Amino acid sequence: MNKVVQALLYGAFAACIGYLSAAPTYQYADPELAVIKLSLNHAADRVEECTKLTPQQINERAMKGEPINECARARRPLAVELDVDGTTVLSLAAIPSGLWNDGPASVYERFAIEAGAHTITARLRDSARETGWDYEYSEEVDLVPGRYFTITFRAGNGGFAFR
Amino acid sequence: MELIKRALARAFARFEAVFEYAFGQRNTPFACLGALGWYFYWIVAATGVYLYIFFDTGITDAYASVEYMTHDQWYAAGVMRSLHRYASDALVIVVVLHIFREFAFDRLRGRRFFAWLTGLPLLAFIYICGISGYWLVWDQLAQYIAVATTEWLDTLPVFGEPIANNFLDSTTLGGRFFTLMVFIHIFGPLFMLLLMWIHIQRHSGAKVNPPRPLAIGTVGVLVVLSVVFPAVSQAPADLDVVPAELGFDWFYLAGYPLLDIVPGGQLWLYIFAAFLVLAVLPWMPPAKRVPAAAVNLENCNGCTRCFDDCPFSAINMVPRTDGRAYESEPVVNVNQCTSCGICAGACPTSTPFRRSGPLQPGIELPHRSIADLRDELVAGTEKARVVIFACDTGDTDDLEEGGVKVMRLPCVGMLPPSFVDFALARHYADGIMIAGCAEGDCHHRLGNEWTIERMARRRDPYLRQRADERRLCLSWLPRGSSRRRQRALAEFRAALSEIDDE
Numbered sequence A: 001m002n003k004v005v006q007a008l009l010y011g012a013f014a015a016c017i018g019y020l021s022a023a024p025t026y027q028y029a030d031p032e033l034a035v036i037k038l039s040l041n042h043a044a045d046r047v048e049e050c051t052k053l054t055p056q057q058i059n060e061r062a063m064k065g066e067p068i069n070e071c072a073r074a075r076r077p078l079a080v081e082l083d084v085d086g087t088t089v090l091s092l093a094a095i096p097s098g099l100w101n102d103g104p105a106s107v108y109e110r111f112a113i114e115a116g117a118h119t120i121t122a123r124l125r126d127s128a129r130e131t132g133w134d135y136e137y138s139e140e141v142d143l144v145p146g147r148y149f150t151i152t153f154r155a156g157n158g159g160f161a162f163r
Numbered sequence B: 001m002e003l004i005k006r007a008l009a010r011a012f013a014r015f016e017a018v019f020e021y022a023f024g025q026r027n028t029p030f031a032c033l034g035a036l037g038w039y040f041y042w043i044v045a046a047t048g049v050y051l052y053i054f055f056d057t058g059i060t061d062a063y064a065s066v067e068y069m070t071h072d073q074w075y076a077a078g079v080m081r082s083l084h085r086y087a088s089d090a091l092v093i094v095v096v097l098h099i100f101r102e103f104a105f106d107r108l109r110g111r112r113f114f115a116w117l118t119g120l121p122l123l124a125f126i127y128i129c130g131i132s133g134y135w136l137v138w139d140q141l142a143q144y145i146a147v148a149t150t151e152w153l154d155t156l157p158v159f160g161e162p163i164a165n166n167f168l169d170s171t172t173l174g175g176r177f178f179t180l181m182v183f184i185h186i187f188g189p190l191f192m193l194l195l196m197w198i199h200i201q202r203h204s205g206a207k208v209n210p211p212r213p214l215a216i217g218t219v220g221v222l223v224v225l226s227v228v229f230p231a232v233s234q235a236p237a238d239l240d241v242v243p244a245e246l247g248f249d250w251f252y253l254a255g256y257p258l259l260d261i262v263p264g265g266q267l268w269l270y271i272f273a274a275f276l277v278l279a280v281l282p283w284m285p286p287a288k289r290v291p292a293a294a295v296n297l298e299n300c301n302g303c304t305r306c307f308d309d310c311p312f313s314a315i316n317m318v319p320r321t322d323g324r325a326y327e328s329e330p331v332v333n334v335n336q337c338t339s340c341g342i343c344a345g346a347c348p349t350s351t352p353f354r355r356s357g358p359l360q361p362g363i364e365l366p367h368r369s370i371a372d373l374r375d376e377l378v379a380g381t382e383k384a385r386v387v388i389f390a391c392d393t394g395d396t397d398d399l400e401e402g403g404v405k406v407m408r409l410p411c412v413g414m415l416p417p418s419f420v421d422f423a424l425a426r427h428y429a430d431g432i433m434i435a436g437c438a439e440g441d442c443h444h445r446l447g448n449e450w451t452i453e454r455m456a457r458r459r460d461p462y463l464r465q466r467a468d469e470r471r472l473c474l475s476w477l478p479r480g481s482s483r484r485r486q487r488a489l490a491e492f493r494a495a496l497s498e499i500d501d502e
Ligand code: HEM
Pocket: B033, B034, B035, B037, B038, B041, B095, B098, B099, B102, B103, B107, B108, B112, B115, B116, B117, B118, B119, B120, B122, B123, B126, B196, B199, B200, B203, B205, B206, B207, B208, B445
């Protein structure tokens, strides 16, 4: 047994724990940049329009316990685009959730961007249209370094919201 | 695989030599890493209960309550907080070493797979508990963990709406997810305790307490660290602010930076693959099939010594089936028996003096019978003045020299004390050396401990009183100590010739 070596080993143990439990620091993000977060969750139109049933038909079906909608359940993918100062930085098609692709589609994106003034445009298409957009919103914003800028979407609240 | 193990074992041996020098063989931390794990677990649990008294479980006040503990009550709750963190870190250190060591010393293959497999979920739980703990502080690190973890979880195709939306910005912040973390951080450790208990189910008398000097030393050094260098929080979480530079606990969070390099889905795949590889290691390659210990009922009197001494809980005592007047008989669970032979060494009927009928004890290994052992001892010992009983696992090859005979056993715990008496009394040897693993670190867990006690006449079966202790040398050394072993042998032989000169 050697008390000196023992003390050294205990010291090394403590030093290792003390140091590695808080250092070296990890540089997660550049404090000079701003970060844009785009998050939305929205159900697009169905691939096939549902056939309109008369109230009478609906009643009959309900009595028989049959489904009161007559259409395939699948929804279209959501098309989402994001422009910063006129250049498209994001363009994607979000697949609807659910085993039968009948749920809402989700988008969650996060990326760093130069702070300062930018014109940001967000667009979304959820219908059968071939061209153009169902929702579009553009705003000149001033991005603060080291802060998040969030873009969300609520169809009921008029579409995109910037914050 | 064999090569990796050997290289690792050599590295451990070299590293551990320093610790053995400092702490002595009985108290070296490497022989009780699992026990240290239990010990640190209890420290973390106890300090956690204390912290819970002051902790505010709501997301809005959690940070302030932790700040209160750290600064206003630095002498009590603050120290507890630091201890809670540092003991958790220590737990990671000892468990990681524990895993590598059990692997290096091959204590996972064949019928020993159980502890390895049940250890794997434990590993996952340590991380779940640790990460959820850092979440509760609700500082910038916690915010980072919350966002990174939920984003990572979202790469699994199970959640409809991204759960990262819970931490999108300050307007969406809800306490729901935070409460879930509090819940996980309380019930995770409880479940972990259950797993720890299952982990040692196939070890009778598992070492769950480290030796006292080590227990006092480690907690002492952690308390000193807690006072000198207390654990503190970072800036409070603000979901609108991007955490930039983060003080990281690398013991728990080392994997997180990977999320900035590889896609989350891939990381899940790597982790899954790593666990899969770990899970098949006990069969890489499959262990040689060795027969389990077998009971010979006609020679068993139901004394339960084999049951008491089996280190792997492989023997059960059941009501007698052969109609004889004894109460019980042993039954070997062949799926748990590691063929160490320690039960044969414990059986009072394993005596080489026996003359009536063939030598067959109540329990023994079919492939390494006690009768063979006697025959081997008796055959050709005229020239051998020292007989060494050594474990298969030890490196004793270079002990063979003129006048020395080495007899290998799966574990020296298989040697019935009567063999020592027999060899000396019948002059088959002038001296007996028993060469086994380091104290407290027997490859078969308890073989050397039982041998020490039997030879010291403290544990049944005892060494006969008439056996001259000066002619018995117990040598317990860690792996890779062949030179020390040779020195021990030389000293023993020198001592023997002094006795003979008297
Ligand atoms: C909280 C974490 C853990 C604790 C507290 C712990 C504790 C223990 C204890 C007390 C023993 C018995 C030692 C003895 O008396 O001989 C043991 C044995 C063992 N543990 Fe762990 N352990 C942990 C995690 C793990 C992990 C993650 C693995 C591997 C993946 C593992 C693999 C083993 C093996 C292979 C043995 C030896 C089995 C044998 O001797 O046959 N343990 N552990």
